[in-house]
Amino acid sequence: MLNDKKNQQLLENWKEKGVDAIPSESYIWYEDNWAHDKYEHSHQRYQLTYVEDGYQYFHINKQIFLVPQNHVIWIPSNLSHRTTSQAKTVNLMIILFKTTPDQTFYKDIHVFPAPAVLKEMLLYAAKWNQQLFDEEEHTVFLRAILQSLPYFCEENQFLKIPVPIDQRLTPVCNYINVNYRYTSDTDTLAHLANMSVRSLQRIFKQQTGITIQKYTQLIRILKSIELIDTGQYTLTQIATMIGYKSLSAFTSSYQSIMLSRPNVKK
Template identity: 65%
Template sequence: MQNDIIKCGLTEQKDSRFVDTIEKEAYVWCEKDWKHDDHEHAHHRAQLTFVEEGYQYFHIDRKIYLVPQYHVIWIPSGKAHQITSEARTVNLMVFLFKTVFGDDFYKDVQVFAVPPVLKEMLLYASKWNQLIQEDEEQDLFIKAILKSLPNFCRESSYLEIPVPSDVRIIPVCTYINSNFKYNLDTDLLAEKAKMSIRSLQRIFKNETGITLQKYHQLVRILKSIELIDTGQYTLSQIAYMTGYQSLSAFTASYFAIMKSRPKVRKTASGSSSQSL
């Protein structure tokens, strides 16, 4: 008989769904150095994940959502998702809710930067880590977090990488993902898609909601976030490694996507970080 696998207090079954035997309306589950599965899973509780350290990719409904450090992702109940990351360390706080409020906000996946007030609320709630017994203060506090989410949320669709369903477009995305450092060669991309440049541009936009140029920019910035996380490179080096001709061009592109300026983390040796 296969041993039960417990994740975030829930028991995982063979079909990647979970049995919920916890009676609490909501609780928080924190783990250091989060371990990732290689499969998609779903559960009946709605989920709020706060990335305290590192970064995380969530694969949901043919989209890949980037959740960098100090961002949260809201995942509605029953929504299948898979998580991946190449970060050195990923520290997550996961809040799980049996029921939610009726606002439209809670019906869709949401990703947004955590403002200071919400960040302090989330960190304060970590004192109840893995506490699944009834606690009145905890219940009221976590419910307040849930209620405040729509007010804290800002439109963050720039953190989504769409995955096209048209098989002709897949080789185009694969090529850009592997050759993001180089300028777009639309002739070559059209050849890979076996269509004209004009048809490629039209179908790509219809499939993904963004242009080839925007997709290319998104991939570059996501790669820069991975490089920043290593703590091994200066911003100038990262700009070059992701294909930008200057640090200023990289900074402007990063700000356009992330709404903040890039900042290099401190390395283990304690050297100072670089930011713009």
């Protein structure tokens, strides 16, 4: 094994040259209170990110992917991305792989909840945090994680916030993003888009893959995740703050998107 001084020198070297200069086949970066660079960047390595606590938004190809607590995102090689988050604390692990198996899975973006066995594997792998050299167990274990990902993936498409290309829909999305607490009047939205209600509904679905009502629901649930993260409100308060008339209605809506019931952080 390399001594600490040599390892530190290698760390400083790759930080200057970028992650593609890391010598190991796979590299782990596990850190509390994560402060990721917010500028757009890309690298040749494939990236697996596990959010242990908090949440992050990944901005990729005019789409925004929410990665909440206990979820992972897979990002293919050479794909430009940036992150944002208003979470109080973001604890996460990144694993960067030089190569992947020749399967379609690894060529696409995936966001999914980490099953218990994957979380245990990731936590075990944390012992190789920022290790720049390969050794047998390190190589074999991380390869096992990589090859298991397609079997762990139970993707939730609603964690992706669609961004329409048609610029006429930009003011519509902006309006909903600000006024998500209220039921948006379709006539008002059609006026903002300078088109008929029928055309708006048709084009919005074509551009985003979901209806205006579903988009509003998605934005509400994403806002609820941010509010839950603060630890300042009860679920009943959050339900009211994001526009639901009852806790049961909010819980049902949350579960349909997140595939789990909401829980206030302790």
